Amino acid sequence: MIVLRKFLRAFLLLLGMASAALAGPYEEALPRFTSDSYADTDAAIGAVAASGNPLAVDVIEALRDGRLLVGSGQVFIRRASGDLINAATGQAWGNPAGELKPVRLNNRVRRAIEAALGSLTLLNPDAAKRLEAARAVFRSRDEAALPALEKAIAQESHVPVRNALETARAAILLSKQDAPPTQKLTAVQTLRDRSDQEALALLSNLPAHAPPEVVAAAGKAADGIRARLAFWQAFQNVWYGISLGSVLLLAAIGLAITFGTMSVINMAHGEMVMLGAYTTFMVQELIRSYFPGLFGASLLIALPLAFLVAGSVGVLLERTVIRFLYGRPLETLLATWGISLILQQGVRTIFGPTNREVGTPAWMSGALDVGAMSLTYNRIAIVVFAFSVFAILLLVLRYTSLGLYVRAVTQNRRMAGSMGIRTSRVDALAFGLGSGVAGIAGVALSQIDNVSPNLGQGYIIDSFMVVVFGGVGNLWGTLVGAMTLGIANKLLEPYAGAVLGKIALLIAIIVFIQRRPRGLFALKGRVVEA
Amino acid sequence: MSIFDMTRRNLMALTAAALVSSATAQAAKAEETIKVGVLHSLSGTMAISETTLKDVMLMLVEEQNKKGGLLGKKLEAVVVDPASNWPLFAEKARELISQHKVSAVFGAWTSVSRKSVLPVFKELNNILFYPVQYEGEESERNVFYTGAAPNQQAIPAVDYLAKEEKVERWVLAGTDYVYPRTTNKILEAYLKSKGVKAEDIMISYTPFGHSDWQTIVADIKKFGSAGKKTAVVSTINGDANVPFYKELANQGVKATDIPVVAFSVGEEELAGIDTKPLVGHLAAWNYFQSVDTPENKAFIEKWKAYTKNPKRVSNDPMEAHVIGFNMWVKAVEKAGTTDPDKVIDAIVGIKVPNLTGGVSEMLPNHHITKPVLIGEIRADGQFDTVWQTDDLVAGDAWSKHLEGSKDLVADWQTLKCGNYNTVTKKCGS
Numbered sequence: 001m002i003v004l005r006k007f008l009r010a011f012l013l014l015l016g017m018a019s020a021a022l023a024g025p026y027e028e029a030l031p032r033f034t035s036d037s038y039a040d041t042d043a044a045i046g047a048v049a050a051s052g053n054p055l056a057v058d059v060i061e062a063l064r065d066g067r068l069l070v071g072s073g074q075v076f077i078r079r080a081s082g083d084l085i086n087a088a089t090g091q092a093w094g095n096p097a098g099e100l101k102p103v104r105l106n107n108r109v110r111r112a113i114e115a116a117l118g119s120l121t122l123l124n125p126d127a128a129k130r131l132e133a134a135r136a137v138f139r140s141r142d143e144a145a146l147p148a149l150e151k152a153i154a155q156e157s158h159v160p161v162r163n164a165l166e167t168a169r170a171a172i173l174l175s176k177q178d179a180p181p182t183q184k185l186t187a188v189q190t191l192r193d194r195s196d197q198e199a200l201a202l203l204s205n206l207p208a209h210a211p212p213e214v215v216a217a218a219g220k221a222a223d224g225i226r227a228r229l230a231f232w233q234a235f236q237n238v239w240y241g242i243s244l245g246s247v248l249l250l251a252a253i254g255l256a257i258t259f260g261t262m263s264v265i266n267m268a269h270g271e272m273v274m275l276g277a278y279t280t281f282m283v284q285e286l287i288r289s290y291f292p293g294l295f296g297a298s299l300l301i302a303l304p305l306a307f308l309v310a311g312s313v314g315v316l317l318e319r320t321v322i323r324f325l326y327g328r329p330l331e332t333l334l335a336t337w338g339i340s341l342i343l344q345q346g347v348r349t350i351f352g353p354t355n356r357e358v359g360t361p362a363w364m365s366g367a368l369d370v371g372a373m374s375l376t377y378n379r380i381a382i383v384v385f386a387f388s389v390f391a392i393l394l395l396v397l398r399y400t401s402l403g404l405y406v407r408a409v410t411q412n413r414r415m416a417g418s419m420g421i422r423t424s425r426v427d428a429l430a431f432g433l434g435s436g437v438a439g440i441a442g443v444a445l446s447q448i449d450n451v452s453p454n455l456g457q458g459y460i461i462d463s464f465m466v467v468v469f470g471g472v473g474n475l476w477g478t479l480v481g482a483m484t485l486g487i488a489n490k491l492l493e494p495y496a497g498a499v500l501g502k503i504a505l506l507i508a509i510i511v512f513i514q515r516r517p518r519g520l521f522a523l524k525g526r527v528v529e530a
Numbered sequence: 531m532s533i534f535d536m537t538r539r540n541l542m543a544l545t546a547a548a549l550v551s552s553a554t555a556q557a558a559k560a561e562e563t564i565k566v567g568v569l570h571s572l573s574g575t576m577a578i579s580e581t582t583l584k585d586v587m588l589m590l591v592e593e594q595n596k597k598g599g600l601l602g603k604k605l606e607a608v609v610v611d612p613a614s615n616w617p618l619f620a621e622k623a624r625e626l627i628s629q630h631k632v633s634a635v636f637g638a639w640t641s642v643s644r645k646s647v648l649p650v651f652k653e654l655n656n657i658l659f660y661p662v663q664y665e666g667e668e669s670e671r672n673v674f675y676t677g678a679a680p681n682q683q684a685i686p687a688v689d690y691l692a693k694e695e696k697v698e699r700w701v702l703a704g705t706d707y708v709y710p711r712t713t714n715k716i717l718e719a720y721l722k723s724k725g726v727k728a729e730d731i732m733i734s735y736t737p738f739g740h741s742d743w744q745t746i747v748a749d750i751k752k753f754g755s756a757g758k759k760t761a762v763v764s765t766i767n768g769d770a771n772v773p774f775y776k777e778l779a780n781q782g783v784k785a786t787d788i789p790v791v792a793f794s795v796g797e798e799e800l801a802g803i804d805t806k807p808l809v810g811h812l813a814a815w816n817y818f819q820s821v822d823t824p825e826n827k828a829f830i831e832k833w834k835a836y837t838k839n840p841k842r843v844s845n846d847p848m849e850a851h852v853i854g855f856n857m858w859v860k861a862v863e864k865a866g867t868t869d870p871d872k873v874i875d876a877i878v879g880i881k882v883p884n885l886t887g888g889v890s891e892m893l894p895n896h897h898i899t900k901p902v903l904i905g906e907i908r909a910d911g912q913f914d915t916v917w918q919t920d921d922l923v924a925g926d927a928w929s930k931h932l933e934g935s936k937d938l939v940a941d942w943q944t945l946k947c948g949n950y951n952t953v954t955k956k957c958g959s
């Protein structure tokens with residue numbers, strides 16, 4: 001591929017020199033964009049990039065963004081403002097004759113664009129663009145970019161960009177046939193310092209022409225990187241576990257109140273999560289149409305609303321159905337299961353059966369690199385959020401009067417009633433609280449899962465598992481249960497695969513429940529009803 | 531438990547009685563219409579995909595009636611809801627055929643739902659049009675497969691990646707059930723026959739509705755950084771796709787580095803995701819909404835007008851139903867009757883235009899000819915066709931790449947057999 005492109009470039013250069021009096025290589029290359037063939041577009045990009053024409057970067061960037069238009073054999077650039085300019089002359093173009101179509105892209109063309117822009121924007125005044133350019137050159141390993149790279153390294157003052165430039169140079173030198181061995185050895189050193197997956201790939205796939213001392217040094221460096229990556233892999237798996245555990249915690253914590261403290265088997269709990277996710281969708285739709293500037297805060301706005309929506313549905317449910325069924329777990333189970341089906345089909349009728357798109361605010365995209373680990377921002381946000389919800393709930397139960405009443409009713413309903421607590425009102429509020437918390441879990445889950453009528457079903461079994469495993473009636477048990485299940489799942493998955501890992505975990509829980517039927521943190525003493 | 535059983539049985543008996551009485555009351559009226567069964571889930575997990583197909587069928591029936599119906603009679607669609615419940619598919623199929631006396635049924639989505647209705651269609655001798663891409667390895671007298679067989683989707687997609695993207699390392703990722711398992715078995719055999727080494731193939735299965743993709747996406751990244759160009763061939767089904775693609779975007783796996791080609795992701799599935807980070811990932815189908823032909827333009831216009839929703843998308847299984855329905859109409863006209871035996875004989879060789887500018891033909895193995903299109907995801911949630919076969923590809927009921935199936939052929943015209951063994955010269959393998 002690269003060889004071919006270089007050959008083409010040389011060929012076009014020759015062609016360009018022959019007709020230099022008429023038109024340069026740039027003008028020669030432009031018409032190739034009009035042929036609607038990916039191979040031609042690819043070749044044209046190389047030629048435009050090598051031409052040195054001041055419009056080259058504009059043309060290639062326009063191509064990347066779908067703003068390079070062709071029509072009646074000519075090429076135009078559409079500016080962000082909407083104005084058209086003729087790519088050949090750089091002059092404004094008022095009314096194009098005929099229909100203009102954007103030049104089509106595929107992955108091959110996108111890679112060529114990336115490589116070309118890489119070598120062209122190495123000296124861009126914007127440091128972020130320079131960094132991107134250095135990474136692009138690292139990936140393309142285009143030997144022709146070496147002089148530009150040397151020049152950029154000489155004048156680069158920004159440390160991260162300079163490091164990226166140096167790794168790019170090292171990557172090129174390693175694959176370059178005629179580079180002296182001393183340079184190659186330095187390149188191995190540079191890549192060893194970089195010490196990540198990509199460096200490892202380069203070092204363990206040296207070209208056949210590499211001198212023996214370079215091969216030996218690269219082998220040693222690769223072993224070092226492997227050891228380092230294996231070390232970090234363990235932390236990475238634990239992080240995945242914590243992040244899965246947080247999702248489980250969010251889904252289960254509402255259930256820990258309704259099932260754990262009120263002993264209501266609420267099969268419609270998953271649907272409360274779903275209602276929260278749909279509330280997020282509605283909030284985002286409104287924000288998109290009326291206040292587009294607020295999109296970054298859409299999730300924060302959705303949180304109280306999701307709590308209210310799911311919470312009021314929960315209170316309604318408790319008042320109209322569940323309060324007549326206290327003490328009859330089997331009937332509660334069947335009734336709430338029916339309600340869950342009704343809620344699902346209701347949402348399906350209103351919003352349609354297909355998934356709804358919930359956007360991710362910009363501050364939740366991307367990843368943070370710690371050592372050789374990569375922590376994505378949306379997972380970090382969910383972990384932080386899950387622990388905050390847990391802490392707030394703990395405080396509510398510990399320090400508010402509602403919390404006091406709930407604990408009193410949980411421990412001894414009749415005694416609490418005799419003390420003047422309106423137990424039925426406390427039941428309704430506690431159920432509303434549990435459902436509301438499920439609703440705000442839905443806001444978080446809308447970021448990582450489908451927003452569809454089936455959203456809740458995927459979490460109901462896991463939620464019950466967490467609550468039962470952690471110990472009924474204890475929030476701390478739910479926390480420990482969720483984290484244990486999450487981390488165990490993620491540590492098993494790389495060895496056993498996703499399917500077997502899940503089966504192994506289920507068997508482990510069955511065995512555990514046989515040994516300790518009341519879970520990890522069982523309530524003891526008089527509190528436990530016979 | 532026994533009490534539940536009793537009540538259920540009583541209920542069923544009651545319903546059946548009610549239906550029979552209403553059926554006799556309508557008997558005189560029933561003479562005037564030809565009934566077409568629509569067997570798609572309108573509730574439960576599969577409603578997400580199947581509800582659209584029910585709407586398409588209703589539109590096609592309405593359109594046919596505007597043209598004057600069929601054999602001088604009006605068509606009538608009978609819609610039932612098997613609720614994503616596999617045994618219920620069989621019950622509902624029986625209800626359509628025995629009680630409603632339908633002439634043909636259009637329906638089913640998952641392979642397991644198709645397998646569960648097969649015995650019913652055989653026993654009651656009726657016709658099923660199955661519109662979804664599937665794993666192949668089957669050919670039944672009563673079933674017409676209008677979706678893609680593996681050689682009309684999976685194999686060309688892999689060829690495209692090897693040729694155009696120079697892919698040398700393969701991740702075969704799928705949901706753990708029959709379609710991905712069989713497709714991956716065929717693909718693995720095919721790749722190995724092309725000289726791909728075992729260590730360059732990674733196979734990974736996940737449960738239905740899998741939502742935590744962190745580990746698997748990280749594994750794919752790791753597998754892909756071994757210095758050889760890597761691609762993911764995804765047979766991940768339905769609901770699990772959205773979290774999978776979201777995780778790919780989050781971990782920064784770009785299509786220019788590790789492209790993902792999917793066989794179960796179409797316009798409908800993409801409607802629930804922000805596709806900007808996914809631009810360039812691929813899908814292989816026999817139809818895309820973005821295909822620029824007059825037939826497709828007309829169809830999309832009608833579809834949007836019928837659903838009264840200008841944003842409604844169209845997809846591959848919808849086209850399969852359009853082709854299947856038109857073939858059935860032509861076959862009934864040719865046979866002059868809706869009698870299933872006559873229609874089954876008449877339909878082989880029938881040709882109808884598809885929506886991508888070609889003419890599809892029903893083959894003796896009850897599969898059809900289709901073009902294969904490879905599309906890249908665009909920022910607006912549509913696909914841009916980057917490659918397509920020059921000609922239509924004939925669907926193979928039995929894969930040429932699997933031991934035990936490569937000697938089998940299906941031919942319901944001359945051999946009257948769905949699994950004729952060309953080595954032993956016997957029907958029934």
